[in-house]
Amino acid sequence: MLNIDRLDIELLGVLSRNARVGIVELAATLGIARNTVQARLSRMHDQRLLSGFRPELDLTEIGIAVQAFMALELQQGHLHSVVSTLTSMPEVLEIHATTGREDLLVRVATATQADLQDLIQNVVSVRGVSHSNTTLALTTPLQYRIQPLLEHLGQERGWGRSTPTPR
Numbered sequence: 001m002l003n004i005d006r007l008d009i010e011l012l013g014v015l016s017r018n019a020r021v022g023i024v025e026l027a028a029t030l031g032i033a034r035n036t037v038q039a040r041l042s043r044m045h046d047q048r049l050l051s052g053f054r055p056e057l058d059l060t061e062i063g064i065a066v067q068a069f070m071a072l073e074l075q076q077g078h079l080h081s082v083v084s085t086l087t088s089m090p091e092v093l094e095i096h097a098t099t100g101r102e103d104l105l106v107r108v109a110t111a112t113q114a115d116l117q118d119l120i121q122n123v124v125s126v127r128g129v130s131h132s133n134t135t136l137a138l139t140t141p142l143q144y145r146i147q148p149l150l151e152h153l154g155q156e157r158g159w160g161r162s163t164p165t166p167r
Contacts, residue, residue: 004049007032008040009154013147019053059109066110067137070123071102078128079103085126091119102133
């Protein structure tokens with residue numbers, strides 16, 4: 001259930017374009033009081049809807065040229081131990097539990113293809129990993145985004161203020 005309104009969605013949209021914008025500028029951009037912005041950000045943080053503001057890094061610019069996705073099939077009963085071991089590997093960026101033949105989809109990044117090969121060997125040697133399939137990412141035509149989905153889901157939501165909905 002979506003428990004944010006269209007004003008929250010607009011606020012998140014501004015922040016997604018520039019997470020460094022201040023409260024006063026957010027209020028001016030959205031045409032609302034500074035206290036309203038602060039209250040909404042606090043509420044979203046308290047409800048764990050908003051967990052922080054992170055920099056977006058271009059990994060290739062800092063020498064991490066290889067990204068890949070590893071689909072891992074696990075032996076039954078080893079999910080938690082495998083996740084724990086993978087989490088300790090600095091090259092592991094994300095882990096998603098999935099349905100289907102593979103149990104985990106793991107996003108990894110390394111400086112070179114040789115480093116990726118070493119990482120693959122380390123991962124397949126983890127107790128509980130029974131099969132892996134690695135797919136190299138060539139480019140990222142669309143980075144992770146959430147704003148279009150929020151706007152789509154929030155179309156029928158109210159604005160949370162007495163001003164009329166923009167057309």
